Amino acid sequence: MGVLTALLRVRGLTKTVGQGRAARRVLDRVELDVQAGELVAVVGSSGSGKSTLLHLAGGLDRADAGTIELAGERLDGRSERVLARLRARHVGFVFQAFHLVPELSGEENVRLAARFGAHGAQAPARVAALVDALGLRPVARSVPAQLSGGEQQRFAIARALVNDPALVLADEPTGNLDAESGAVVLALLRAATRDGRAVLVVTHDAAVTASADRVVTLRDGRLLCGER
Amino acid sequence: MRRALTRLRRERRRVLASALVTLAAALAVGVSTTVGYALATGYERAAQRSDQPDVLARFAPVRRSALDARLRRLPNVVRISYRGEVNRVGLAANGRSTRNGAVHIVHGGRRGYGVVAGHDLGSRSGEVLVERGVATAWGLRVGDELRIGGLGALRIAGVALSVDNVAFPLAAVPRVYVSAAEVGRRFGRERDPVVNVALLWLADPGRLDITLSAARPAIFGLRTEQLLTRRGVRQAIDQAAGVVIALLIVFGVVAAACAGAMLAAAADARVRRRAAVLGIERALGASRAQVVGDQALDAVLIAAPAAALGLTAGALLAIGPATTLLGFLNEVAPGAALLAPLAAAYTGLLAVVAAGAAWPAWQVTRRPIAALLRGGDLSPPTRRIRAGARPALLGARFATARRGRWLGSVVVLGVAIATVLLVLAVADLLVALRDDPGTLGRRYALTVTGDRSDLPAVRAVPGVAAADQRTTIEAADSFSLTEPLRVIAYRGDHVPFEAPPLQSGRRLRSAGEVEVGDGLADALGLRPGGQLALQPVNGRELRFRVVGVVRALENNGRVVYARSARFERDDPDLGGPIAVRLDAGADRGDVLRALAAAGFAGRASAGTTTSNRSFLGILATVLRTVALAIGLVCLAAITQALALTARDRRRALALLRAGGASRHTLGALLGGAAAAVLLPALAFALALERLVLGPIVARLTADYATLPLHPGGVGLAVVGGGLALAGTIAALAAARTATREPVATGLGRADG
Numbered sequence: 002m003g004v005l006t007a008l009l010r011v012r013g014l015t016k017t018v019g020q021g022r023a024a025r026r027v028l029d030r031v032e033l034d035v036q037a038g039e040l041v042a043v044v045g046s047s048g049s050g051k052s053t054l055l056h057l058a059g060g061l062d063r064a065d066a067g068t069i070e071l072a073g074e075r076l077d078g079r080s081e082r083v084l085a086r087l088r089a090r091h092v093g094f095v096f097q098a099f100h101l102v103p104e105l106s107g108e109e110n111v112r113l114a115a116r117f118g119a120h121g122a123q124a125p126a127r128v129a130a131l132v133d134a135l136g137l138r139p140v141a142r143s144v145p146a147q148l149s150g151g152e153q154q155r156f157a158i159a160r161a162l163v164n165d166p167a168l169v170l171a172d173e174p175t176g177n178l179d180a181e182s183g184a185v186v187l188a189l190l191r192a193a194t195r196d197g198r199a200v201l202v203v204t205h206d207a208a209v210t211a212s213a214d215r216v217v218t219l220r221d222g223r224l225l226c227g228e229r
Numbered sequence: 230m231r232r233a234l235t236r237l238r239r240e241r242r243r244v245l246a247s248a249l250v251t252l253a254a255a256l257a258v259g260v261s262t263t264v265g266y267a268l269a270t271g272y273e274r275a276a277q278r279s280d281q282p283d284v285l286a287r288f289a290p291v292r293r294s295a296l297d298a299r300l301r302r303l304p305n306v307v308r309i310s311y312r313g314e315v316n317r318v319g320l321a322a323n324g325r326s327t328r329n330g331a332v333h334i335v336h337g338g339r340r341g342y343g344v345v346a347g348h349d350l351g352s353r354s355g356e357v358l359v360e361r362g363v364a365t366a367w368g369l370r371v372g373d374e375l376r377i378g379g380l381g382a383l384r385i386a387g388v389a390l391s392v393d394n395v396a397f398p399l400a401a402v403p404r405v406y407v408s409a410a411e412v413g414r415r416f417g418r419e420r421d422p423v424v425n426v427a428l429l430w431l432a433d434p435g436r437l438d439i440t441l442s443a444a445r446p447a448i449f450g451l452r453t454e455q456l457l458t459r460r461g462v463r464q465a466i467d468q469a470a471g472v473v474i475a476l477l478i479v480f481g482v483v484a485a486a487c488a489g490a491m492l493a494a495a496a497d498a499r500v501r502r503r504a505a506v507l508g509i510e511r512a513l514g515a516s517r518a519q520v521v522g523d524q525a526l527d528a529v530l531i532a533a534p535a536a537a538l539g540l541t542a543g544a545l546l547a548i549g550p551a552t553t554l555l556g557f558l559n560e561v562a563p564g565a566a567l568l569a570p571l572a573a574a575y576t577g578l579l580a581v582v583a584a585g586a587a588w589p590a591w592q593v594t595r596r597p598i599a600a601l602l603r604g605g606d607l608s609p610p611t612r613r614i615r616a617g618a619r620p621a622l623l624g625a626r627f628a629t630a631r632r633g634r635w636l637g638s639v640v641v642l643g644v645a646i647a648t649v650l651l652v653l654a655v656a657d658l659l660v661a662l663r664d665d666p667g668t669l670g671r672r673y674a675l676t677v678t679g680d681r682s683d684l685p686a687v688r689a690v691p692g693v694a695a696a697d698q699r700t701t702i703e704a705a706d707s708f709s710l711t712e713p714l715r716v717i718a719y720r721g722d723h724v725p726f727e728a729p730p731l732q733s734g735r736r737l738r739s740a741g742e743v744e745v746g747d748g749l750a751d752a753l754g755l756r757p758g759g760q761l762a763l764q765p766v767n768g769r770e771l772r773f774r775v776v777g778v779v780r781a782l783e784n785n786g787r788v789v790y791a792r793s794a795r796f797e798r799d800d801p802d803l804g805g806p807i808a809v810r811l812d813a814g815a816d817r818g819d820v821l822r823a824l825a826a827a828g829f830a831g832r833a834s835a836g837t838t839t840s841n842r843s844f845l846g847i848l849a850t851v852l853r854t855v856a857l858a859i860g861l862v863c864l865a866a867i868t869q870a871l872a873l874t875a876r877d878r879r880r881a882l883a884l885l886r887a888g889g890a891s892r893h894t895l896g897a898l899l900g901g902a903a904a905a906v907l908l909p910a911l912a913f914a915l916a917l918e919r920l921v922l923g924p925i926v927a928r929l930t931a932d933y934a935t936l937p938l939h940p941g942g943v944g945l946a947v948v949g950g951g952l953a954l955a956g957t958i959a960a961l962a963a964a965r966t967a968t969r970e971p972v973a974t975g976l977g978r979a980d981g
Contacts, residue, residue: 053973061887061972081968082891089889100884100976104626113623117889160888 007070008167008199009035009058014067016053027053029222030067037167040191040200042210045219051203052172054219058201059092059170060084072167089117093161095190097173099153101145107156108132108141111163118164131159135189151182158189169193171202175209187212244531250495250869251535251582254488257862258574259543266570267551271560272463275392278561279343282428283437285393285457287314288448290423293336299447300427305440307432310338311424313409319378320403322385325367331404332377333426334412341428342406347371347387350408356386358406362396364388365556366403375405380415383407393462396559434459441705445764456705456766461713489581490641490866494634496528496585498873504593508601511594521590528586529579536578540571620885620894624901627878628870638870638906643913645863646948650918652856653944656849673699673726673808674817677824677831680804681720687807690823692815695725700793700805706753707762707770714749715784716763718793719808726808729790733757734777740792744777748786761789771795808834864955867903871963874902882967883975896964903956911952 014031017024027050035041043051056062058069060076069076072091076084101110111131115124132141135155145153154174161169171190175183187209190200194214202209210216218225275281288296293311300309313334320330335350342358350358357375364385369375373385389406397403409422431440437458444456500507503524510520544567552562593601629635676699677687687696702716719726724736729746734757737744745755755761759775773791781788797803809831811820817833824831875882882895918940940948967975 056971056973059887061976062974063971085886085889085891087889088887092889094887096976100880102623102881102884104630105623113885114888116620117885117894164889 007034008037008039008072009033009201010068010070011054011058012068012070014054014057014069015065016050016057016062017065018053026222028057028064028219031219031222031224033217033224035168035199035201037197037199038194039214040194040202040212042213042216043201043203043219044205044210044216049219050222051219055170055172055201055203058168059094060088061094085117089164090119091167093164093166093169095154095157095161095169095171095174097176099145099150099157099177101153101156101160103145106142106144107137107148107152110145110156111159114160115163120164124163128159128163131163132156135159149182150178151185154178154182154186155189158186158193162193167198169198169200171200171204173204173206174202175204175206180208183208247495247499247528247531248535251492251532251578252539253865254492255536255539255578256543256546257488258578259540259571260547261543262540262570262574263544263547263567264551266567267548267555267563270563270566271555271558272392274561274563274566275343275390275555275559276459278345279389279391280339280341281392281459281462282310282339282341283431283434283459284427284429284440285341285462286427286429286444286448287457288425288427288451290425291451292421293424294421296424296427296451299451300429300444302447303429303440303443305431305433305436306429308339308430310341310428311336312341312426312428313412313422313424314426316402320363320375320405322369322373322375323367327403328378329402330377331402332380333404333406334409334422334424335406336409336422336424339428339430341393342389342391344387345390347385349387350406350411351386352410353386354411354414355383356408356411357383358387358389359385360397360404361388361390361556362398362400362559363403363405365396366398377405377407380407380412383411390559390561392559393457394559396557399557456713458713488862489578490637492532492578492581493585494637494869494873496582497589497634498876499528500524500586500589500593502876504601507590507593508598511598511601517591517594520594521587524590525583525587528582532579532582536575536582540575540578544571619901620890620898621901621904624874624898624903625905627881627898628874628902628905631877634870634873635906638866639910639913642863642866642906642910643917645859645866646910646914646952647917647922649856649859649863649948649951650914650940650944651922652859653853653947654918654923654940656853656856657941657944659849671727671834673810674834675809675811675820675824675831676806676834677809677829679807679829683807683829686827687809687824687829690820690827690829692812692820692823693809694812694815695810696807697721697726698793698805699726699808700796700803702765702796702803704763704765704789707764714763714787714789716765716789716791716796717783718791718796720793723790725810727790729779729781732778732780734775737776737790737792740794741774742776742791743773744779744790745775746781746784746786746788747778748781748784749788750775750778750786752787763789765796765799769799771799860951860955863952864958867906867955868959868962870906871899871903871959872966875899875963875967879967879975883972886968886972887976892964892968895967896960899960899963899967900956903960907952907956911949 011031011033014028014033015026016028017026019025027048031050031054033041033054043054045051053062057064058071060069060071060079064077067077071087074087074091076087079087101107102113105113108128111128112125115128118124120127132138135158137152137155137159140148140152143152145156148156154177158174161171169190174186174190178186183206187206190202191212194200202213204210290313296311297309300306313336315332315334316330317328318330318332319328320326340349344358345361346364347358350356357377359369359375363369369385369388371385371387374382375385376382391404394400410418413419429440431437441456441458507520507524510523511517515523548562548567555562677683677696679687681698684696684698687693697719700716700718702718703713704716705713717723717727722736729744731744732747734744743761745761749755753761755775755778757776757778761773761775763771763773765771773789779790780786793803809820809824811817821831821833882898885894885898
């Protein structure tokens with residue numbers, strides 16, 4: 002592991018969902034640092050707040066209290082426009098259900114994300130390079146319905162990486178895949194950290210936790226830290 | 230039912246949203262039903278209310294006994310009443326006055342008018358009835374005093390409605406009724422009074438032709454000034470406002486179609502959002518029919534109160550303006566009779582909602598239950614789009630993904646836009662008719678009072694290029710006496726003075742030839758080469774060879790252009806104003822002054838209906854308002870279409886936002902979706918207007934003439950700009966809504 006700097010810094014993060022009697026605190030004063038080049042796995046039972054933490058860390062949702070600092074910039078209290086810019090520049094997402102746009106080919110899904118990044122004229126070359134690097138060239142022109150789950154997730158990873166984000170947030174990236182495809186995806190995420198990226202993975206997959214630099218556990222909204 | 234109500238209680242926000250869409254649609258349907266029904270049936274109601282005679286005949290003054298002896302012999306006549314009509318009488322009341330009033334002296338029998346306030350003329354002295362239009366325009370009430378030249382002050386006993394003309398002030402002459410007894414009290418009672426109006430009621434109105442044929446020899450020798458049938462009256466009223474009535478009815482149909490499509494789309498979206506729930510119901514053992522029935526019932530339960538409220542509100546909104554317009558036309562508002570069409574509209578709305586929910590539910594439940602349980606409501610496409618990854622093109626693809634809904638939106642919007650184009654074209658035409666006599670091919674700029682002996686003197690006035698006597702003769706077709714027509718006759722060639730565009734054939738060259746207006750050609754099936762047999766109101770039958778058919782608006786296109794020579798043989802005193810065409814560049818005012826100096830009273834020629842100039846302006850304004858209203862319906866339709874697209878593609882939009890897409894990018898995407906609907910809708914509208922609606926409405930509005938109802942450049946620019954604005958507003962609104970919710974919510978987050 003290279004020199005570690007706190008790329009993601011979370012302090013006192015609190016989030017409640019529901020209202021009135023149905024209100025439930027899913028995150029309770031969570032503190033977390035993720036360093037550049039680190040792969041951190043977040044585990045916990047269903048409803049423990051794992052995905053909520055991921056969404057807040059990526060600026061997809063707003064916390065009730067606490068601060069989030071990403072690459073030196075505070076996310077809390079920012080406008081939607083600023084959050085969009087920060088996401089485009091610093092964050093890549095990988096979802097369990099892939100979430101590819103069904104009408105676009107795999108490569109076009111990657112290209113769509115590249116429109117929001119800072120690569121400009123180099124974007125097409127960057128997209129092509131990623132598609133090649135991930136071994137997706139033979140199916141680059143296929144739409145998601147024609148792709149296997151593993152192929153779809155590899156395109157999703159290419160999409161997440163296309164803008165060179167500092168932080169990759171992955172929500173159960175192997176949850177819908179067989180063991181072999183899961184291993185490929187995990188290897189890609191692991192490889193992403195070698196370029197100095199941080200990867201925060203929510204998972205139930207033992208293979209992922211085994212590969213992570215650090216595993217943290219969420220229980221009843223509280224983070225129990227563990228160091229590998 | 231109880232289960233459905235429970236289900237709906239749990240989904241209050243969605244229920245409220247669906248109810249609001251239904252409310253908006255029902256409001257539009259309520260307005261259109263009220264306006265359409267009120268205007269479409271106003272004339273018949275008024276005719277019934279006023280006991281309108283089947284024939285109204287105006288003669289030169291004649292003793293009642295002499296006239297009665299002739300009319301009694303007519304077949305098919307069951308009742309005859311007589312009136313004495315005195316024109317150019319001074320009337321004054323409530324600070325208003327005129328010297329152009331008409332007093333109808335009523336000689337007992339059936340009235341031919343209806344009393345809509347107060348009571349009828351009876352044995353009491355000093356009473357008068359005023360026409361509804363006069364009462365409205367002058368602010369008169371029952372009990373007020375009205376001064377009549379020669380009769381003095383009379384008390385207004387009631388307000389009368391008759392439908393032999395449009396209402397004052399649209400009709401230039403205010404009319405009042407007094408009893409013959411009242412006149413007798415002032416001037417002495419006559420045993421055999423002089424009358425000039427006869428009202429005839431027929432046993433079988435369908436056999437009017439027979440009665441009119443027999444009337445010709447029966448009234449021979451009497452100078453007949455007007456023979457007005459019910460159909461003729463209807464045409465006269467339509468001439469004043471037929472264009473607007475027809476278009477308002479068209480507007481009603483368009484608004485109802487748009488509302489129906491909006492409702493169906495909303496119901497469809499609601500069902501598709503619940504695809505996973507439907508899957509669960511199916512997995513638990515519910516049959517397709519049960520699931521479909523539940524969805525239809527849910528939708529109807531939501532729509533029923535909202536539709537009732539919307540229809541009521543729409544009817545209340547529209548009934549006031551509709552009644553005012555009907556008042557202009559001497560027609561009657563529908564009152565309680567409106568409940569029947571509103572009830573039908575209510576049933577129709579609920580049927581659309583039920584079908585809008587049932588059909589997609591039927592479609593959705595055809596899919597495998599396992600697929601439904603996964604919650605996807607769109608079949609994943611297996612074909613890549615060529616658009617690439619540009620947001621606007623992706624938006625276009627999103628909009629067209631649901632082929633049925635997209636086509637429905639395109640058709641609904643296309644029809645609405647075509648109607649807007651049409652309405653604007655008619656408004657432009659009305660303004661042109663008001664301001665520019667040339668629109669009708671009229672080339673003479675002035676008319677001068679005089680006879681044919683004055684022609685040389687008029688022609689000698691500086692600035693006058695040509696002058697000829699213009700004679701108009703009221704007549705009927707000899708074979709179909711219910712078809713009234715107007716002959717416009719010049720001593721020489723009529724083309725220098727008025728040259729209505731030739732539709733077919735050629736210009737007339739001799740006294741035995743005529744050109745006919747296309748309204749008449751349509752009514753009688755006339756073509757160049759055919760023969761027209763004319764029966765002038767006074768005079769014997771004349772036959773002409775039809776050599777041309779022209780576009781004409783005057784008298785609904787029921788005109789005949791002829792030379793006056795053959796008419797003068799029967800009536801050497803045949804007169805009419807002198808039409809004056811000016812030299813190129815001559816100033817009309819200068820020529821008018823020169824004519825006055827030469828002893829001639831001249832006046833400027835205007836459009837088709839000089840007396841209706843202000844009304845034409847009002848109609849044009851009403852039409853442009855209607856166009857704006859339809860434009861707003863378009864805006865609502867495109868906004869809803871985009872909202873549905875954004876809702877369907879909520880996850881894709883959230884995904885773009887997660888990747889850093891700004892609101893502007895979403896705006897561009899949704900703008901692309903709007904363009905994918907609006908551009909084909911505009912193309913469809915242009916074709917529809919040019920090929921179908923324009924020609925149909927031109928005939929419909931005219932019974933008339935076939936008018937060139939095509940939008941001009943300004944109209945097209947206004948519509949195109951309006952659509953661009955509507956698309957932009959709708960896209961920005963949908964983008965704003967889409968960016969309001971947290972990205973995580975759009976991604977279908979499950980807390981875990």
